[in-house]
Amino acid sequence: EEAAQRLRAFFAERRRRRAATRASGVRFAAELGRRNLRTARLVREPIVALHADALWPLFADPAMARPGRDAPPPSLAWLSAHVAQLERRIAPDGSGASLHWALRELASGDYLGWAQAIAQADGTAAIDIALTPSRRRHGLGAEALGAVLEELAQHGSTRVVHAVAGKDDAAAGALLGSLGFCEVEPAACPQAHPASGERVFARRLSSVSPD
Numbered sequence: 001e002e003a004a005q006r007l008r009a010f011f012a013e014r015r016r017r018r019a020a021t022r023a024s025g026v027r028f029a030a031e032l033g034r035r036n037l038r039t040a041r042l043v044r045e046p047i048v049a050l051h052a053d054a055l056w057p058l059f060a061d062p063a064m065a066r067p068g069r070d071a072p073p074p075s076l077a078w079l080s081a082h083v084a085q086l087e088r089r090i091a092p093d094g095s096g097a098s099l100h101w102a103l104r105e106l107a108s109g110d111y112l113g114w115a116q117a118i119a120q121a122d123g124t125a126a127i128d129i130a131l132t133p134s135r136r137r138h139g140l141g142a143e144a145l146g147a148v149l150e151e152l153a154q155h156g157s158t159r160v161v162h163a164v165a166g167k168d169d170a171a172a173g174a175l176l177g178s179l180g181f182c183e184v185e186p187a188a189c190p191q192a193h194p195a196s197g198e199r200v201f202a203r204r205l206s207s208v209s210p211d
Contacts, residue, residue, distance in 0.1 A: 032097055032119070032155040034089070037147040042140060044101035044115060044147060048087050051102050052080040054111050063133050064113070066166060096120040097156065103131070103144050115144050117152060123159040125152050126192050141175045149179065153205040162192040163201045176201045 037044040045051070058064055059079055060072050073079040091098040097119045103112045113131040127148055129141055152158035163181060165172035173183070181201035186194045194200050 032089075032099065032151065037101065037151060038106075039143050039147050041106055042112075042144055042147075043104050043106055044144060045104060046089075047083055047100040047102050047114065049080060049084040051111075052076065052083045055079070055083070055102060055114065058111060058113060058130075058132060061132070064130050091118050091120075096125075099148075099151075101144075101148070103129075103140075105135075105140075112140065113144075115148050117148055117156075117161075119152055119156040119158055121157075123157060124162065125156060125158045125160075126162045126164075127152075128163065137171065142178050145175075145179055149203075149205060158205055161203050161205060162189045164192050164194045164198045165201065167197045167199060173199065173201075176203075179203065 034046055036046070047055075053076070056076050056079055062072055065071060073082065086098065086100045089097055089099060097117075099117045099119065101115045103114055104110065105112055112135045113129065115127070115129045117125050117127045119125040127145060129145055131141055131144075149161060152161060161181075163176055165176060181203040184200055184202045186192070186198070186200045189200045189202060192200050
């Protein structure tokens with residue numbers, strides 16, 4: 001019954017988003033998710049098909065997956081096809097922009113993980129991040145997501161951002177808290193699509209309209 005309720009909520013939310021997209025007339029800035037985002041230690045590169053080989057060791061590492069939500073890709077060929085689809089930068093339900101960045105460390109040149117955001121025409125967005133375990137707890141997650149939030153505010157007309165964290169994932173909760181997110185009731189944010197037991201966080205942005 002719980003699974004059926006979540007499925008009904010998902011389709012109801014998708015219908016709402018599509019209606020909002022048609023009614024709002026909002027157009028994302030052309031550069032949204034299509035340029036490198038640099039900070040002190042990282043460059044976020046928009047993921048393209050050529051990233052598949054470099055990112056394969058990270059995607060194939062079970063330690064990068066969240067229990068109950070993610071699973072390593074079955075093969076490099078599958079990942080290559082998947083990454084090629086990501087280049088379209090269209091949300092799976094067609095209602096918004098699906099943005100993905102590879103996280104590369106400037107000092108070493110190594111890829112450390114990825115960040116993603118799904119921006120909707122109704123002014124909401126959901127974000128996520130995955131970092132290789134050896135580079136966690138060094139402030140890189142906050143650095144990476146901080147640039148993503150700025151990109152959404154400046155070029156995505158985003159007003160409210162959501163994120164999810166595992167029930168017992170104190171580190172993820174602390175990361176989101178450091179970025180100004182507050183925990184909210186899951187029912188208040190169906191667009192975050194939380195799995196059973198996950199916590200939902202939200203933050204308002206000062207949005208800047210694209211030119």
